[in-house]
Amino acid sequence: MFSIGELSKRTKVKVPTIRYYEEMGLMPEAERTSGNQRRYEKAGLERLSFIRHARDLGFSIEAISSLIELQNHPDRTCEAATDIATSQLEEVRAKIKRLKTLEKELSRISKGCDGEGVSEDCYVLASLADHNLCDHEH
Amino acid sequence: MFSIGELSKRTKVKVPTIRYYEEMGLMPEAERTSGNQRRYEKAGLERLSFIRHARDLGFSIEAISSLIELQNHPDRTCEAATDIATSQLEEVRAKIKRLKTLEKELSRISKGCDGEGVSEDCYVLASLADHNLCDHEH
DNA sequence: CTTGAACCTCTAGTCACTAGAGACATTACA
């Protein structure tokens, strides 16, 4: 039996976050001691590791909910799980693409000014004021 | 003189967002008609374009605040502006790096399961449950 | 048996908006 603090240490998920996951229905309602403190079994630890790992990979709470629902029905096909993972992958790829465009633009803007002049002549500020100075759409 | 709706149309910033920017001090308090509606001059339009552009590039409201503060003092050196732009660029680069690791991992996980079996045997779910199945840290 | 760390619930704050209610203003057209 683990206390919430022990669970926290083992999974690196902060204590209030564990309680939050319980409230959101990701973690099952924990058993309680006579003094109302949460106690977990190994299953609780595993569940929390699963959540943590999925969050680290950027899955939303909602997506994780669906994945857990699926875990609870081992006989269902896992099509939904692969769908969720695939769409997560697509989102990640889209974000990378967008960020790369931003990177180009920002790097161009940053290089354009050495920071030594006065702000009136600053290329950074000018670039932000005037989209026409940009190379790319964003 | 532009109404808030016109400003919105020209900048593609939604009306409530413009009001929000005013509340946050990014937009100056607009003049009002006798009926209490906001009216803007060209300067308001330019300011909003600046904000919009900076937001598109991922700058936080706080960072934009500093940039505007700087614009209002054309005699100051623009070191702060280049600093802000550079740190924004670094953040973007860090995000890209992290997302690329996630992409690798997610793509590996997604490929590992065709979605046709039952969830009990699903590689996606197994990978999320067990970090040891991962190739990379994340 | 005492002390101090860990735990409890509850509320409110974060960021950058977005949505909606209910009331008032403006504009276009007849």
Added chain:
DNA sequence: TGTAATGTCTCTAGTGACTAGAGGTTCAAG
């Protein structure tokens, strides 16, 4: 000039995924 449609006003509350803090209770070690 009347009216209808659209636009605008303020205010509150909600989003996602937590985080912080207050004020009180319980647990485990010595």
